[in-house]
Amino acid sequence: MTSTTELTDVRRVLGQLRSSVGTLRSRYGDAAAVRRLSNDVERLEIDLAELSALPAPRSEPSGRETVLVPDTPYDPALWRDADDEGVGGRQPH
Numbered sequence: 001m002t003s004t005t006e007l008t009d010v011r012r013v014l015g016q017l018r019s020s021v022g023t024l025r026s027r028y029g030d031a032a033a034v035r036r037l038s039n040d041v042e043r044l045e046i047d048l049a050e051l052s053a054l055p056a057p058r059s060e061p062s063g064r065e066t067v068l069v070p071d072t073p074y075d076p077a078l079w080r081d082a083d084d085e086g087v088g089g090r091q092p093h
Contacts, residue, residue, distance in 0.1 A: 007052055014044055 021037045028034050 003056055007048070010048055014041070014048060017041055017044075 018041050025034050
């Protein structure tokens, strides 16, 4: 998917959101929550316009390799004979 297509998709969805917030305004009037939603939509429109003005991103790969770090606990043996920074080495009891 190109960034132009993505920007077009965001514009379309933002238009739908703007319409839905308008419907909420007609139902709930000038409630604080509706005003906040309207402000949020306006902020999104400003951000989208700013993003649209940026030069198109390069489509070339960055050449960086992604390194996956597992969520599993580390082996406690890795920390054997390690010093606690600022505290010094562990004293045998």
